[in-house]
Amino acid sequence: MTDDAFGTATPRPTSLDPQELGFTPRKPVPWLGPVLLAVTGARVALAEQFGAYLDKRELQNAFPAETFDHSGGEELWFDFVADLGDGFDATYSMAYLLAQPEIEVGGERLPRGRVLVMGGDQVYPTANDLAYEDRFRGPYRAAMPTPPPGDPIPTLYAVPGNHDWYDGLSAFLRTFARREGTSIGGWRTAQTRSYFALKLPQRWWLIALDSQDGGYLDDPQLTYFKAVAEQIQPGDRIILATPNPSWVKAQESTREYDTIDYFLRKVIAPTGGRVALMLSGDLHHYSRYALADTPPAWDDTAGGTVDGTGRQLITCGGGGAYLAATHTLPSKITVPPKQALPREASNGKEYRLARTYPSKARSLALASGVFWRLPRRNASFLALLGLLHTLLMLALVDARGRVLTTPVFLMVAATLGLTLFFAAGLTSGHRATKHYVLGLTHGFVQVALAVAGAAVWRELPMMHWPTPLPALTAGAFYGPVIALLSAQVVALYLLIAGRLLVNVNELFAGQGIQGYKCFLRMHIDVDGSLTVHPIGVDNVSKHWIPTPTAPEYEPWFEPGDPLVPRRIEPPITIR
Incomplete structure (x- = not known):
């Protein structure tokens, strides 16, 4: 029996049957599906044009403005995970590890965090109650059905990402920000707004902003954090969690970092506190940037720790969504960028890329897998290619020597329009000439x-069969063959475009790689130091063994494929 709501007993499931689970385990989102491509492009356009009209942050002024105190003990373990609400296998694999009483990495046992911070995109592709239930609440409830006996109930906080924002935060606020709090399995929610501040032991703070896509900070949010700032003393250290790694994105679009820089200058700097660590998800990999003038004082084989001197910038978006490239990350960045527009912008400092997961070499090798993974993972996309090419071929054959007919014109226009949409319409940020040149090519x-x-079709005998046999034959035989060939052209385009930093996201989204997941386990010690343990999982489990007779607090399913957490890099210690 399980106790889903800290009081209502329900039977433990014996299979992955939705009737037993109370939710439907979902497959990974087919990001290149024709309908989803169209919807995604429309959402990007609508978000850019009308996003402000869906903004519910101003209305949150009516919600309680609380600072959450976790500073009672001398030390604290807490976790960070982001980009998690996708396919069941990857999402549950990470939830399972986060729910374990402890995990062993590098010969060291790391206890479960008493606080779990989620860094955004708790659901894909669209935020609504059903999607949250199937892709987030259900898997996390299955991983830890009830609070662990004898331990304090772990607390869950969440930052909204761009996918949480697609409905204007309605479902997000219902899930995470109820006044009385709620339970998601064995985790208890506490926040009352889409942003929050946590007071941690040893004069540490965790501040989480809702500044989606570099947007402005609304007045209620600024008022909230200015009240928090009054509690921060000179010398306090701060972990700043943001919805996306604006320090990376600002290298292409300089406005991305403006909001964060404003917050640091106007809210944090007057307190005398120091932002020692910045965390984000959004990019589905692990990367860490450190100040360029700080020497890399570690040895991967020595089992020591990384010297965390200077501000650390960490992206950790490996909670369940498809893997994103690391080989396109710049080796050095300037934060804020030198081209920043605000007249009072902070002086830029140079940061170097200290570590990625997967490595740049491995990421580059995985990129070439698009030739076989794209056709395997995107059946509906291949169907679209086959249909488009079959209609275009029949139009060309029917032209009977004429250069351009109405059907030919319409099909060629559709082909060029779709490739332009693919190259430029889905690409967030600045659209340059290269997007349109690559799309037309x-x-x-x-x-x-x-x-x-x-x-070739004109030379085949079925060309001369009576109508409608040629068209039917083309659909049955020509369509599947040309779809595979066209998919290889798309794969080649994505590989070339990715080298020019166009459609890099689609290059990996089309492959749907579920491996190389990650999360952070962090520890504030009695001496005031913060140690960050970056944990990686090369392969997720795809087979699950029910545990119907286990105690109610144990996971509903054990992994049939071994989950092997490992260190991405030595622990980063900030003293």
């Missing part, structure tokens, strides 16, 4: 492939 290659297909 890709479109012309697809048209050339169709011309070649039409030339």
Whole structure:
């Protein structure tokens, strides 16, 4: 039996049947599905044009403005995970590890965090109650159905990411920010707004902003954090959690870091506190930037710790969503960027890329897997390619020597339009000439492939069969073959475009790689130091063994494939 709501007993499931679970385990989101591509492009456009009209942050002024005190003990273990609400296998694998009483990495046992901070995108692709239930609440409830006996109930806080924002935060606030709090399995929620401040032991603070896509900080949020700032004393150290790694994104779009810089200058700097660590998700990998003038004082083989002198900038978005590239990350960045527009911008400092997971070499090798992973993972996308090419081929064959007919014009226009949309319409941030050049080039290659297909089709005997047999035969035989060939053209385009920093996200989203997940386990020690343990999991489990007779607080399923957590790099100690 399990106690889902800290009081209502329900039977433990014996299978992954939704009727037993109370939710439906979802497959990973098919990011290149035609419908999803169109919806994603529309959402990006609507968010850019009308996002302010959906902003519910101003209304949160009616919610309680609380600072959450976790400073009672001399030390504290706490966790950070982000980008988690995707397919069941990857999401539950990470939830399972986070729920374990302890994990062993590098010969050291690390206890479960008493606080769990989620860094954004708790659900994909769209925020609504059903998606949260199937892709987030259900898996986490299954991983820790009730609070562990004898231990304090772990507390859960969440930052909204861009996917949480697609409904204007409605479902997010219902899930995480109820006045009376609620339970998600064995975790208890406490926050009352989409942003929060945690007072931690040894004069540490964790401050989480809701500054989606570099947007402004609303007045209620500024008022809240100015009240928090009155409690921060000179010399206090601060962990700043943001919805996206603006320090990286600002290298391409300088405005991305403006909001964070304003917050640091106007709210944090007057307190005398020091931001020692900045955390984010959004990019589905692990990366850490350290000040360039700080020597890398560690040896991977020595089992020691990384010297955390100077501010650390960590992206850890490996909670369950598809893997994102690391080989395109800049080796050095300036934060804030030198081209920042605010007249009072802080002086920029240079940071170097200290570590990525996976490594840049491994990421580059994984990128080439697009040729076989894309066709395997995106059946509906292949169906679209097959249909488009079959119609274009039939239009070309029916042209009977004429250069351009209405059907040919319409199909060529559709092909070029779709490739332009793919190259520029889905790409967030600045759209440069290279987006349109690459999109048109890709479109012309697809048209050339169709011309070649039409030339071959004219030589086949079914060309002369009575109507409608040629069209039916083309759909049954020509369509699947040309779809595979066209998919290889798309894969080649993505590989080339990715080298030019165009469609890098789509290059990896189309592959849907579920491995290389990560989270952070952090410890504030009695001496006041903060140690960050970056934990990686190369492979998630895809087979699950029910545990119907286990105690009610144990996970509903044990991994059938071993989950092997390991250190991404030596612990980072900030003293």
